[in-house]
Amino acid sequence: MEMSEKRINPDDFRRDFPILSVKENGKRLVYLDSAASSQHPVKVLAAMESYYETSHANVHRGVYKLAEDATAMFESARVAAGRFIGAPDPAREIIFTKNATESLNLVSHSWGRKNLSAGDVIVLTEMEHHANLVPWLMLAEEKGLELRYIPVDSEWELDLTNLDALLEGAKLVCVTLASNVLGTLNPVSLIADAAHAKGALVVADGAQFVPHLPCDVTEIGCDFLAYTGHKMLGPTGIGVLWAKASILEAMPPFLGGGEMILDVRVDGFTPNEIPWKFEAGTPPIAEAIGLAAAIEYLQDIGMDRIREHEMKLTRYALGELEGQFGEKITVYGPPDPTKRSGAISFSVQGVHPHDISQVLDEDGVCIRAGHHCAKPLMRKLQTAATARASLYLYNDQDDIDALVGALDKTLKLFSF
């Protein structure tokens, strides 16, 4: 009880992240690019190192104790990755992939190829990341599918006015839980209810949501959920796909090879049971163990507290940006911090995002500049690129103040 009342104190957490005490250009590292990739606490690094030093062997193969240990650690990481998102049957419903992009490609290749044919409809949104867009464009080209898009309205939210019409005849709906550009949190449970009423399944992209907010797939009501380890304090090279067991059982395998089979003959094969049916070859074992350590770290703090901290900091950041720069700055995304994540995209009059990022770098402030792998959304915003500062549990008001100070310097350098 005492724990839940404790306020989040980023100074406590900063000490857990070795990289945050590295000086950048002789200055405190102000890392505001966690939506691209987050940093790692000692706990994650130690878990991976310890695994390599004491427990490494290939999983699901050896009969010796070391291999059994490695297998047990790998499979318990799977359960942790499932429980973290409220998976009803985590030992069977979690597939490890390389990243969220591969998770989504797995759905398009396996479920999509089997269940969709010419003329079928997939509904997407205008704010999808390329990861939840290009796999469907590829499948549409291959199969002759129709793609429809839920538009983004002037409040930076999905315009659901014509949702029922868009869903007419749809077999699949692909939607992000949180936009990597706008920060918008989408009403996926509402969309899922409407989609299910029309007989469509729902793929949720959780890459920008799962690291930052409490997540329960049964509450969301989606059929598939993809997320990735390296945006939630875990290592790169580990992604997760969750789907209902009944759906996974009916899906054909994705990649072929060892591990994913029960039997192989010269004239055919019998696929393994789920989830291993979808995990060909030696999986990312240390990365799964690192992800489990990251999940434990996040759970020790509590996702509610992380969310609360990020909302407060987002409110402060939005206030400072608008307050200091007024009309010179355009901040994209909902102004209400309760309706958005801490991914804050903005543009500054007369200064290209690349130049902003370059000048900020001199003050040790790391932000992302570019199209954020969301080109259709950029076209909608009528811009080629934005600057994006994104927050996580280890950021604090000093980071925002450093951002604002460096932005002020940028504006002065480029003043017309």
Place this chain on the structure above:
Amino acid sequence: MPGLEDLYREIILDHYRSPRNKGELPSPPAVKAEGFNPLCGDEIIVYLIVSSGGVVEDIKISGQGCSISQSSASMMSSSVKGKATSEARDLVKTFKRLMSIHEHEIAATGDSASGIATTSASAAYIHDDEADEEAVDLSKLGDLAALQGVVKFPVRIKCATLSWNTLLQALDEAEAST
């Protein structure tokens, strides 16, 4: 660690604020070539009119991008306008050589970037397939030499060369159609 003053020289900011030859030309008669930098979404469109005598009669630049890509395009347009296409191609080659100089080679000259920009000929050498140890004559580059500092920021080199590569496409097209 290179400083911002190496990158954002006043002349670069001037071309960014007041780009020369900005606009479009009716195509045809102008040829039109588009270049993209997928990293940052920069986009350059070069409109080019080459006379029957092989002279760049007119050039306009449109598109959008960062200060480096836009100022480089502006300087490029000023420097090739009125020149023979062969001279324009030489200038592309020289400029791209300038952009392939490695940082340690600049340092080895014992001169600051601003020094190099105002010193001619002898200062800078490069290792390039096309031009072994051939000197880049900075005096021929005029304002363009100010872009020298970009090589210290490797991520930005593509910004600086975007318009030049697009110019090459436009020259190819113009010459193919005559």
